[in-house]
Amino acid sequence: MEVYMMILDGKEINPEQLFTRLEVLDILEKDGGTDRGLSIIRNEYDKTFGGELVFRYPIMAGDALGTVIIPVREGFLSIGYNTMNREDYEIYDLDTERLLSERDIEHMKDTWMIYSKGLVSALCGMWDIQYAREQKADMLSGQEFIGQDEDTDNGMQML
Numbered sequence: 001m002e003v004y005m006m007i008l009d010g011k012e013i014n015p016e017q018l019f020t021r022l023e024v025l026d027i028l029e030k031d032g033g034t035d036r037g038l039s040i041i042r043n044e045y046d047k048t049f050g051g052e053l054v055f056r057y058p059i060m061a062g063d064a065l066g067t068v069i070i071p072v073r074e075g076f077l078s079i080g081y082n083t084m085n086r087e088d089y090e091i092y093d094l095d096t097e098r099l100l101s102e103r104d105i106e107h108m109k110d111t112w113m114i115y116s117k118g119l120v121s122a123l124c125g126m127w128d129i130q131y132a133r134e135q136k137a138d139m140l141s142g143q144e145f146i147g148q149d150e151d152t153d154n155g156m157q158m159l
Contacts, residue, residue, distance in 0.1 A: 008071060011049045019044070021072045021099065028079070028094060035089035041070060056090075057108060059115055064096055075099040 006013050019027075019041060031037025042052035057078075058066040064080025068090065071077075080096035100108075 011051050013049055015073050017048055018071055018073045021074050021077055024070055024072055033092045033094050
């Protein structure tokens with residue numbers, strides 16, 4: 001049987017070296033379905049492929065607040081989460097696990113692009129507003145900063 005190598009995130013991957021869907025689910029079930037359980041998979045993938053290859057998708061996906069995408073022999077496994085905490089991070093709902101279709105991946109990619117474009121646009125607007133506020137505050141206080149100065153604590157020279 002001929003094995004076709006794949007390239008993912010710039011890494012050449014032999015799919016036969018990936019965990020199976022059932023192996024991933026078994027690992028997660030033993031750990032209570034938490035993100036900490038994924039550390040076994042991340043560590044093994046990092047050792048084998050030079051990268052952990054486990055991707056968080058923190059945008060609402062179906063009924064879940066977010067999902068994790070894990071390459072497995074059968075394809076790309078998605079497992080949703082609705083709960084997070086400081087100790088376990090994401091707590092996965094193993095009943096939501098499924099292999100992603102080409103259409104699912106395309107939809108997730110498009111949704112991410114729309115989300116990230118909107119976020120970058122909003123951040124640029126926030127920066128513009130905050131920069132103008134700080135410039136106005138500097139002018140009102142009568143202080144201007146110019147260049148670096150070794151003798152000041154904050155690295156800026158005040159006039």
